[in-house]
Amino acid sequence: MAGTALCLLASLLLLLATPAVAQAPIEISFWYGVGGQLEKVIQSQAEKFNRSQPGVKVVPFYAGAYGAGGPMQQKLLASIAAGSVPDVVQLEIHATCTFASKGALVSLDELMAKSRHDRKEDFLPVLTNTACEGRTYGIPFNRSVPILYWNRDRFQKAGITGPPKTWAELAAIAPKLTQEGPGGPGAKVFGFMPINQWWFFQAMTWSNGGEMLTPDMKRAAFASESAVAGLRVWGDLIDRGHAQIRTGPTEFLQTIQDFVNEKTAMYWGSAADMGAVAAAKFEWRAALSPGFEGKPLVVPQGGANAVIMAKIAPERQKAAWEFIQWWTSPAEAAYWSRETGYVPVVKKALDDPDFKAFLKANPNHAVPIEELQYSRAAPPSPKYFQVLQLVQRAQQNIISNKAPALETLKSTAQQVDALLAAP
Amino acid sequence: MAPSLVLLGTFVVLPVLLDVPLSLMQYDMIAASGRWVGLQNYAALAADPIFWQAVGHTLELALGTTVPLLVLAILFGLVLNRRVRGGAVYRTILFVPYVIPLVASSIAWIWMLSSNGFVNEVLGLVLPVRGVTWLDSSTWALPGIMLVTVWQFVGYYTVLVLSGLQGIPREIEEAARIDGAGEIRLAWSVTLPLLSPTLLFCIVVSVIASFRVFDQIYVMTGGGPGTATMTLVFYLYQQGFGFLNTGAGASVSVVLLVGLMGVTWLQLRMARQWVTYQL
Amino acid sequence: MAPAADGQAVGHLPALTGARVRRALAAHATLLGGALLAALPLLWLVSLSLQEPEAVFRYPPRFIPERVLWTSYPAAWRAQPFARMYINSVVTTTLIILGQIVTSSLAAYALTQLRFRGRNLAFLVIISTMMVPIQATFIPAYIIVSRLHWVDTYWALVMPFVASGFGIFLMRQAFLVVPQTLVEAARIDGAGHRVILTRILLPLARPALATMAALSFVFHYNDFFWPLIVTNSARVRTLPIGLATMILTEGAHGTQWNQVMAADVFVIAPILVAFVFFQRYLSPTALTSGVK
Numbered sequence: 002m003a004g005t006a007l008c009l010l011a012s013l014l015l016l017l018a019t020p021a022v023a024q025a026p027i028e029i030s031f032w033y034g035v036g037g038q039l040e041k042v043i044q045s046q047a048e049k050f051n052r053s054q055p056g057v058k059v060v061p062f063y064a065g066a067y068g069a070g071g072p073m074q075q076k077l078l079a080s081i082a083a084g085s086v087p088d089v090v091q092l093e094i095h096a097t098c099t100f101a102s103k104g105a106l107v108s109l110d111e112l113m114a115k116s117r118h119d120r121k122e123d124f125l126p127v128l129t130n131t132a133c134e135g136r137t138y139g140i141p142f143n144r145s146v147p148i149l150y151w152n153r154d155r156f157q158k159a160g161i162t163g164p165p166k167t168w169a170e171l172a173a174i175a176p177k178l179t180q181e182g183p184g185g186p187g188a189k190v191f192g193f194m195p196i197n198q199w200w201f202f203q204a205m206t207w208s209n210g211g212e213m214l215t216p217d218m219k220r221a222a223f224a225s226e227s228a229v230a231g232l233r234v235w236g237d238l239i240d241r242g243h244a245q246i247r248t249g250p251t252e253f254l255q256t257i258q259d260f261v262n263e264k265t266a267m268y269w270g271s272a273a274d275m276g277a278v279a280a281a282k283f284e285w286r287a288a289l290s291p292g293f294e295g296k297p298l299v300v301p302q303g304g305a306n307a308v309i310m311a312k313i314a315p316e317r318q319k320a321a322w323e324f325i326q327w328w329t330s331p332a333e334a335a336y337w338s339r340e341t342g343y344v345p346v347v348k349k350a351l352d353d354p355d356f357k358a359f360l361k362a363n364p365n366h367a368v369p370i371e372e373l374q375y376s377r378a379a380p381p382s383p384k385y386f387q388v389l390q391l392v393q394r395a396q397q398n399i400i401s402n403k404a405p406a407l408e409t410l411k412s413t414a415q416q417v418d419a420l421l422a423a424p
Numbered sequence: 425m426a427p428s429l430v431l432l433g434t435f436v437v438l439p440v441l442l443d444v445p446l447s448l449m450q451y452d453m454i455a456a457s458g459r460w461v462g463l464q465n466y467a468a469l470a471a472d473p474i475f476w477q478a479v480g481h482t483l484e485l486a487l488g489t490t491v492p493l494l495v496l497a498i499l500f501g502l503v504l505n506r507r508v509r510g511g512a513v514y515r516t517i518l519f520v521p522y523v524i525p526l527v528a529s530s531i532a533w534i535w536m537l538s539s540n541g542f543v544n545e546v547l548g549l550v551l552p553v554r555g556v557t558w559l560d561s562s563t564w565a566l567p568g569i570m571l572v573t574v575w576q577f578v579g580y581y582t583v584l585v586l587s588g589l590q591g592i593p594r595e596i597e598e599a600a601r602i603d604g605a606g607e608i609r610l611a612w613s614v615t616l617p618l619l620s621p622t623l624l625f626c627i628v629v630s631v632i633a634s635f636r637v638f639d640q641i642y643v644m645t646g647g648g649p650g651t652a653t654m655t656l657v658f659y660l661y662q663q664g665f666g667f668l669n670t671g672a673g674a675s676v677s678v679v680l681l682v683g684l685m686g687v688t689w690l691q692l693r694m695a696r697q698w699v700t701y702q703l
Numbered sequence: 704m705a706p707a708a709d710g711q712a713v714g715h716l717p718a719l720t721g722a723r724v725r726r727a728l729a730a731h732a733t734l735l736g737g738a739l740l741a742a743l744p745l746l747w748l749v750s751l752s753l754q755e756p757e758a759v760f761r762y763p764p765r766f767i768p769e770r771v772l773w774t775s776y777p778a779a780w781r782a783q784p785f786a787r788m789y790i791n792s793v794v795t796t797t798l799i800i801l802g803q804i805v806t807s808s809l810a811a812y813a814l815t816q817l818r819f820r821g822r823n824l825a826f827l828v829i830i831s832t833m834m835v836p837i838q839a840t841f842i843p844a845y846i847i848v849s850r851l852h853w854v855d856t857y858w859a860l861v862m863p864f865v866a867s868g869f870g871i872f873l874m875r876q877a878f879l880v881v882p883q884t885l886v887e888a889a890r891i892d893g894a895g896h897r898v899i900l901t902r903i904l905l906p907l908a909r910p911a912l913a914t915m916a917a918l919s920f921v922f923h924y925n926d927f928f929w930p931l932i933v934t935n936s937a938r939v940r941t942l943p944i945g946l947a948t949m950i951l952t953e954g955a956h957g958t959q960w961n962q963v964m965a966a967d968v969f970v971i972a973p974i975l976v977a978f979v980f981f982q983r984y985l986s987p988t989a990l991t992s993g994v995k
């Protein structure tokens with residue numbers, strides 16, 4: 002009798018105790034790689050998620066800039082080597098396949114199929130570079146596309162009605178927008194400023210019918226006339242004094258600022274720049290990237306994926322997936338896009354009434370969404386971002402060091418072939 | 425003695441020793457697995473023209489920073505040692521470049537080295553040159569890095585030289601002065617020789633530091649334009665973290681270490697000719 | 704300037720005045736030139752911190768701000784948990800320096816006063832540790848730190864640096880300059896190792912110690928990469944990480960450069976202030992007191 006009572010008591014206590022234990026939230030670590038204002042949005046969103054449910058607590062950490070070869074990737078490599086990885090990481094899209102092919106990331110296909118709003122069909126065409134060898138490993142976290150920004154006031158003064166649609170048009174109007182300054186070379190206004198990075202080279206190559214790699218991803222395909230054409234336009238404009246490029250790791254930021262400071266009438270940048278460009282004191286517009294006459298516009302995407310690291314415990318994987326799903330729910334996806342300028346990643350975000358109102362009030366933000374239909378994935382080769390670094394070096398040699406374009410690309414192609422051939 | 429050895433051993437020597445076998449492998453950092461490939465990494469290095477460019481640039485950087493730094497540090501050190509009024513303030517200001525976070529100073533430098541920037545203006549006053557494009561040009565990018573490095577460290581080496589000068593007993597200088605030695609003679613025959621242990625230190629450290637210059641290149645040129653500012657360390661970084669080629673990165677580390685040891689040993693040997701420890 | 708300590712016989716004073724003025728002028732001119740070049744970026748830093756964010760990329764740059772905006776300072780302070788980071792930076796750096804003083808003095812003593820086999824080899828090995836760049840060692844070093852469960856703790860920030868090849872080299876050079884006569888005299892008087900080290904060598908090497916402390920302080924205070932790798936939480940993170948987090952390397956929303964500059968200013972201000980006071984320790988010590 003006493004035994005049974007004791008048993009009942011014990012099981013009652015157990016029952017009471019278990020929910021208390023289960024209520025302690027699982028803490029997962031989230032490494033992100035953006036600073037400044039974006040960091041603030043990430044932090045506040047993480048807090049919002051934590052408050053919204055009791056089961057998972059996300060602890061975000063700034064891990065250094067997420068770009069290729071940057072401090073975050075170095076920190077990630079160190080943590081993998083030491084066997085103690087974070088749970089969720091904001092990983093650059095071109096690096097996703099590199100890590101996935103080595104077994105470092107969890108594959109997400111089944112999770113996506115069972116999800117409420119993260120099935121493949123729920124996404125806008127932003128699932129580029131989330132897959133590797135046929136399986137999906139990342140969910141788009143922040144996505145951008147190349148955008149042409151133009152200074153409407155200056156265009157009107159020069160008698161030009163709209164943005165150029167092709168590179169030929171751009172080359173024709175750039176001279177009209179160039180102004181020698183009254184105060185000497187420091188006050189000159191250029192017609193156009195490109196940014197000499199692989200992202201833009203890819204866009205020009207693809208838009209001209211060229212390719213970066215052969216379809217089997219075993220050889221380089223960019224040592225071609227179609228790839229060179231865009232660089233030639235730039236080189237030509239620079240030689241004639243109608244365009245300028247910045248160099249060095251802050252070239253992107255400097256170019257944006259040059260546009261804001263009216264050092265140039267046009268620049269080709271990223272959808273993500275809109276927040277920074279908004280500081281301009283003149284009428285500015287965003288436009289689709291220029292293409293080539295008679296050929297379809299094809300652009301790459303940029304940004305990072307949210308990935309789940311493979312070597313963590315199953316319940317942490319589950320918790321991580323909860324967070325990712327929340328992040329890409331239509332309302333939150335819309336919020337992120339509004340606050341940052343990155344494109345919203347899920348279709349339903351476009352139905353969000355606040356977002357619709359926002360787009361109406363800010364038509365510039367609708368341009369990248371429109372451009373998404375012209376975007377495509379970069380070759381999902383695990384060695385791709387190494388290829389891109391070699392390509393970027395070639396670009397720098399061609400534009401800054403005046404190396405002959407086709408020969409330089411050819412010798413780089415040889416290096417890429419060797420790289421791809423190595424096991 | 426023991427504590428130093430243990431700590432240095434664990435945190436520096438051990439990783440370096442790990443680099444040697446690593447350099448003989450093709451190691452995949454993400455999969456944490458590798459296979460032995462013998463001297464293949466070294467062969468690849470020898471065959472890579474960019475590697476040799478990196479070696480050349482590293483040596484140029486060593487020369488181009490150590491010589492100006494030494495000259496300037498001795499100059500400023502001697503002057504400051506005379507207990508000039510406000511010396512402490514000057515010393516602090518000279519030291520400032522070493523203290524400023526590189527991100528902030530690199531923005532200043534990118535402006536100063538731009539085609540119509542401060543440096544070109546000053547040069548234009550002195551020489552009939554105008555508008556060298558510094559960081560954008562393959563000939564002038566490396567000198568630009570040298571300039572920034574010298575600026576950054578001039579206060580550092582001045583402080584070192586100064587501490588060496590102040591270790592020189594005053595009586596020796598007083599004695600020489602009583603004997604009738606003039607300023608220059610004093611500096612040359614008495615001060616400098618007594619300073620030589622410090623100078624040796626500065627030279628050795630400066631060469632070692634120049635081989636390791638990384639941050640300026642990372643922040644200001646990224647190794648470019650093209651490969652104009654590629655040095656051994658940057659090459660190492662690119663191989664190891666850009667291309668994820670850990671074995672190659674490790675082999676560059678080994679080369680760097682061996683090279684530096686050789687250079688340092690050479691310096692220490694030659695030091696016997698000109699360094700005096702006690703008069 | 705006390706004439707006697709200067710070693711100039713009083714009788715010479717009038718004859719040297721002209722030369723002295725010229726010398727002083729030359730001295731000031733040199734120093735002023737150097738100081739201006741050195742200070743230029745700092746002045747610009749302060750100036751930028753008081754302007755609008757866009758001023759950073761404006762050309763020609765304006766040194767004197769049109770309107771002085773003090774708002775960047777409080778905004779910058781709130782941008783990151785700087786209060787905690789200050790504590791972390793100062794504490795870890797101080798611990799490192801204390802450790803380095805102890806280990807370097809001991810090692811330098813052994814290298815200069817003791818005779819043992821492999822002394823030169825040990826010195827070479829120690830020097831060679833200065834040559835290895837962090838990119839080559841940080842992954843194995845991180846693995847070690849991780850196995851010791853030091854990740855995200857002060858241990859990881861301090862211990863790898865407590866022994867310093869640079870410090871040992873510097874102290875060795877300083878000890879080598881001390882006349883052996885002094886040391887021998889002390890030994891004859893029956894002094895043991897500890898006494899010789901603490902009463903004779905260290906006081907005479909004070910400038911070197913101070914220098915090592917100053918240089919090491921700056922280096923570790925400004926160290927960004929290693930703390931980034933071994934820490935995750937604000938509890939342990941240091942100032943440079945706070946600075947870096949304020950900078951956006953992508954386009955969106957634009958970095959608030961004036962805040963970044965303001966943060967830079969209040970991060971380095973303590974070092975500069977400390978350095979000015981610290982100067983006293985870089986003064987010479989009279990050697991004569993030892994011999995008597």
